Amino acid sequence: MIIDINFIGLIIASIMASAVPLILASCGELITERSGVLNLGVEGMMIIGAISGFALMTVTGSLIIAIFGAMLAGVLISSIFAFLTQTLITNHVATGLALTIFGIGISAMIGKNFVGIPGKEFPILFESLKDTIPLIGPILFGHSIVFYFAFALPFMTNYFLKKTKIGLIVRAVGDSPVSASNQGIKVRLVRYLCILYGGAMSGLAGAYLSMIYTPQWIENMTGGRGWIALALVVFSTWNPIKILIGAMIFGGLTIIQFHMQAIGVRIPVQFLTALPYIVTIIVLVVISRDSRKIRLSTPSSLGKSFHKDN
């Protein structure tokens, strides 16, 4: 069997493409969690983003409106979560779970009219450069703008948290909301914004699925990716670069196990399907073992409601 070097490039590119929604949603949730808020509604926000993007694209015909509309839909649905947990001080876990159930339900309802409608082609960039360099060409070129944004996002998130004043404030709020409040930082405002940002990124992740990755609407099409994104945040110990690594491993194994199934490797299918989950968690646990670093990057107030006492 002759393996074309460009074919390997294409496999790697498809692995990266499957990692895109995980990276987007995880990086958004990372910011939310770093401010001390645990939003388990990622799956729900993603699916809302997916249906909103697809519906807007079909109705308006504009890809730009569809992409930004999906992000806005993510913001809107996460604002319900923000209002409940920050203003009405409800429990983060219960509210997040409710958000996911709500999102899946409402997306199925809206989506009824969009089943079976073909998607539109999304413009890809640098397509002409794809064949200029073997192996590297197909990996680097010929992707959508969202793809490039997703791979820049972990680095931007890292820079934001470590180098900017607002990033510092987000970390401070997650570390100790009481101290932050005593320093005059508006804890609730910061948390509101972080939740909305997380919503926008989940919405974008969903739109990527329904508009670019598999351009069509299928009910429940996120298929648990929101939960994987949540797990990536925790197992990466709130480190955006490790999220990138985790998402690549997960995406890689998902793609490879598909190919293995296709070739007919004699391993039980159930084991192959479970493989990405197991390996991703093992790898992230192993690379994040330093308990000192875990302590330094874990938001101490994660999931705890902040209630100003006066």
Added chain:
Amino acid sequence: MNTNLKISNVTKIYPGCVANDNVSLEFNSGKIYALLGENGAGKSTLVKILSGVIIPDEGEIYLNKNNLKLNSPLDAKKNDIGMVFQHFNLFETLSVFENLIIDSDEQRESLREKIDSIMKKYNFSIDLDIPVLNLSAGQKQKVEIIRCLIRNPKVLIMDEPTSVLTEQETSELFLSLKKFSEEGILIIYITHKLKEVMQLCDEVAVMRRGKLVSVSEIKNENIESLANKMVGQNLKTIKKKKAKNSSDQLIKITNLNFTSEDPFETNLMDINFSVNRGECLGIAGISGNGQSELFQVLSGEIISDKNCIEFNNNYIGDLNPQERREYLMAFSPEDRLEQAAIPQMKIFENVALNNFKSSNFFNNGLINENKIKEHSKKIISDFNVNTDNIELKSQFLSGGNLQKLIIGRELITSPDLLICFNPTWGLDVGAINYIHETLIKINEQNKSIILISTDTDELLKLSDKISVIHKGKLSKIMNAEEVTSEKLGILMGGAN
């Protein structure tokens, strides 16, 4: 550049409690003011009002004749009022510099220069680039002080600053505060420690139950007069009689080691000591030097090697707390609401948690409520717990009453050994006196105590022998009469 701060008719009411009742006070720069009072006297509420954390129901605050509206901590900062809180307001996982830059509008470089010059001027030395959780309590406090000084404050408020400091750190702090005062910063010093007021301050205002009781100059006061004003009654002084030299050994610890997997815990190294019947062994040290680990090993929360702990001629190192209680050991942990009692449970339920076998609290797995209630009532009356409602949730007991309940619960079985960890932490003078009397009584009944405490005065008052724990190692055991608080302070700092 004189600063005048005036509090006029400030009132703050919480449901069921008047925290500040029409308080008026005036401060002028150049002096150090003490605000003295027991826990719950309202002094913390008053300073939180001054720092904008709490908004008063009534009353005005004037700084240099300007009426201040302090609606948030930011307002206080803008008006040059700096405050160092009792519980540090630092972000543990951020670096020192990040903690300082977060509320500053300056550029990184110019702020760094400013911090360096402040540290140089007052002789502070702190690494700006390590996370705050690696600092000692004294260093954390310095970070808080630097944070205030960056803003060139006119007023600096210190809320019980020495509760976590060693003697040396305390005297360093006092030197700094005097220097600040000379430079024209108005200092308000909140405390319930009388000795510190006498040492440091020029004027003292005493609060009791939300009301201002007196304002006077220190030179007209002494420790007794201030104590009486603070408590509102005359306090008797208690003194321990020296224990008779018994040689009947009760507990012996040999070659005890403990290595923690948590990097923020302290490892215990080669602990050896013994306690005789009727004796109190005090263990001094700055918090975080292995006291909590030592307490857990002694109480059985952490299991050690069987032969490390010999109690009443039995080897019990591998037993859990409940099994150790069967051998007549009793424990009073440091954190009353987290470790010793369950806040949401009623008093009698908390008593039942201590279910030693002989108590008959449970019959065939069912709770014998009458028996428990009877038992609880006895504890409440024997140990002077100020409530007659054993159905009350224990979170509503004051610290002093809760501690009495816990000690009572432990002592009602008349154990041979009581191990207590900071038993009077955060209590007011009256409750401290009661606990101290109780502990002395235990020794008089020929029972023993291991007292792990960060309060050197308490240790010197109650112990027959004293040892110091530093970084998980015990110093040699000294007779209490030969020890002074200075000597303890030096050992606590790690010197020999």
